[in-house]
Structures are given as C-alpha cells and as structure tokens.
Amino acid sequence: MLKKVSPILLLFLCNCCASQPSFTLTDNELETSVTETLKYYLYYPPEYELNPEKNFPILLFLHGGGEVEEDLNPNERIPPPSLILQGKKFPFLILAPQNSYSKSWWNTRAIKQLLDTVVAENRIDKKKIYLSGISRGGGAAWEMAVQYPETFAAMAVVCGMTPLPYASWINKKMAIWVFHGEDDEVIPVEESESMVKKLEEFGYDVRFTKYENVGHDSWSKAYATEELYDWFLEQSLTN
Structure with missing residues (x-):
C-alpha cells in the first residue's frame, strides 16, 4: 500500500539528496618553501687556526625561552655562550643560533640547514657533531x-x-x-x-x-x- 508523501517532505528529501557532495580522492603535489632568518654565534677554539689540517668537533647549542630578546646583555646569556665571554676555552666549535620568537617553537628544519652550512664551510669532524639545549631548547x-x-x-x-x-x-x-x-x-x-x-x-x-x-x-x-x-x-x- 502506498502512502501519500506531503509536498513539503518530498521537497526536503530532494534537497538533501541533491546537496550531498561527490567525494573523490585526488593525487596532487605541491612544492613548499619555508624560509627563516637565523642569527647565530659561532665559536672557534684557539687550536682551530693553529692546526689547519685538523677537523674539529662541533656542539650545537639551543637556548631557552628566556634568551629570545635581541637586546639581551651578552653577560646575561646562559652558558655555554656566557662562559665563552668569561674567557673559557672549549675544545670544539660551538654553534648557538638565536630564536627571536618569545612564544614560538624552534624551527628545527632551519636549524639543521644552518648546521649543515656551518659544517660544510668549516673543518668539522662529521662523526663528532654534538647537540645540547636547555628548557625549550632542550625540547627542540x-x-x-x-x-x-x-x-x-x-x-x-x-x-x-x-x-x-x-x-x-x-x-x-x-x-x-x-x-x-x-x-x-x-x-x-x-x-x-x-x-x-x-x-x-x-x-x-x-x-x-x-x-x-x-x-x-x-x-x-x-x-x-x-x-x-x-x-x-x-x-x-x-x-
């Protein structure tokens, strides 16, 4: 037995059916480019110039959230950079990039590009690349x-x-x-x-x-x- 459908209900059902999208999985590709300007400190041990044939280790140091201010007094910086300013001699190069964003995470891809560039442009022992960080830099x-x-x-x-x-x-x-x-x-x-x-x-x-x-x-x-x-x-x- 057929039941009569009201015109209003029929119109609602038709509109619902007509509004359903047709889903299609597409295979696309997009080349992305992310750039960031990184300021950094680079320390050379005294032996670096004295031994022009030697490759040296390097330490990558990532600071915490308390050192994002660009006008921070150098003496207020956290070690190892502050120890260098106090005259301490380290046996390896130290690369210390600066994160200038108070609420943002470290851009680790940019850091890696910086590290690769410094390694390529200096006499670095690639088997002796070290990493250290504090607080937010420790998380990074x-x-x-x-x-x-x-x-x-x-x-x-x-x-x-x-x-x-x-x-x-x-x-x-x-x-x-x-x-x-x-x-x-x-x-x-x-x-x-x-x-x-x-x-x-x-x-x-x-x-x-x-x-x-x-x-x-x-x-x-x-x-x-x-x-x-x-x-x-x-x-x-x-x-």
Whole structure:
C-alpha cells in the first residue's frame, strides 16, 4: 500500500539528496618553501687556526625561552655562550643560533640547514657533531634527535621538555646525558625522570644527573661540569 508523501517532505528529501557532495580522492603535489632568518654565534677554539689540517668537533647549542630578546646583555646569556665571554676555552666549535620568537617553537628544519652550512664551510669532524639545549631548547634537541638520527654522536639535555614517545625513535648509537633540578617549577623533574626510565627500558646509553635544591636554573651547574665536555669528546658517531 502506498502512502501519500506531503509536498513539503518530498521537497526536503530532494534537497538533501541533491546537496550531498561527490567525494573523490585526488593525487596532487605541491612544492613548499619555508624560509627563516637565523642569527647565530659561532665559536672557534684557539687550536682551530693553529692546526689547519685538523677537523674539529662541533656542539650545537639551543637556548631557552628566556634568551629570545635581541637586546639581551651578552653577560646575561646562559652558558655555554656566557662562559665563552668569561674567557673559557672549549675544545670544539660551538654553534648557538638565536630564536627571536618569545612564544614560538624552534624551527628545527632551519636549524639543521644552518648546521649543515656551518659544517660544510668549516673543518668539522662529521662523526663528532654534538647537540645540547636547555628548557625549550632542550625540547627542540629531543625533536632534532628524532628527525636527524644519523647526525649527532651525543646529546646533553638540561631541564628540557621531554615528549615521551620520542624515546623509541632516537638512534640507539647516540649517547645521552640528561640534567634536571629537583625543585624545577617550570618544567618538572618528572619530565626527565620519565624519559630516562623509558630510554633505559629500551637499552639506550643514557646518564641522568639530578640536582638537589635546584630549580629551573640547572644549566649553571650542568655546563660548569668539566666532565661533560670530556664526555662529549669521547663520543663518535659510528656507522
């Protein structure tokens, strides 16, 4: 038995059917280009000019959110750059790019391009490229370790944000040293504790130093640790 459909309901049904889009999966391609101007400091050890035939290690250092101001007094900068200004001699080159955006994340692709350029234009031992960062820069260091697993021989992260899933993506041949203050109220020490535990479960070569009665400023102690620089020099990227 046929039921009579009202003209209004029939018009509604017709409009609904007519308005349904036809979905098609297309295969397209778009070449993108992202550029960024990076200011940076580049330190050369005294031996660099004295040994023109020698290739040297290089340390890439990523600062935290407190150093984004362009007019920041050089003496207010965080080590290692501040230690250089105080006259400390390092046994390797140090590349310290500047992130000028107070609320933005590091552009790790741009940093990698800068690093590649500096390495290509200087006498760098490509098996001894090191990575370090503090706070926001520490988080970016974890990211770079994931994105470029065949680049860095060793990484030292100080009071950094630690995306836990990264633990399974990092090159197991890269040595890792993590520093954190137990009283850190900006990035809790549990961030580093969780990451180190996960790395140990996966069999990574990782060291962990916690500082009692130290807040977010754990970098002062970490970069004053002479053993850290000796440790860096002991690490070499293997095939």
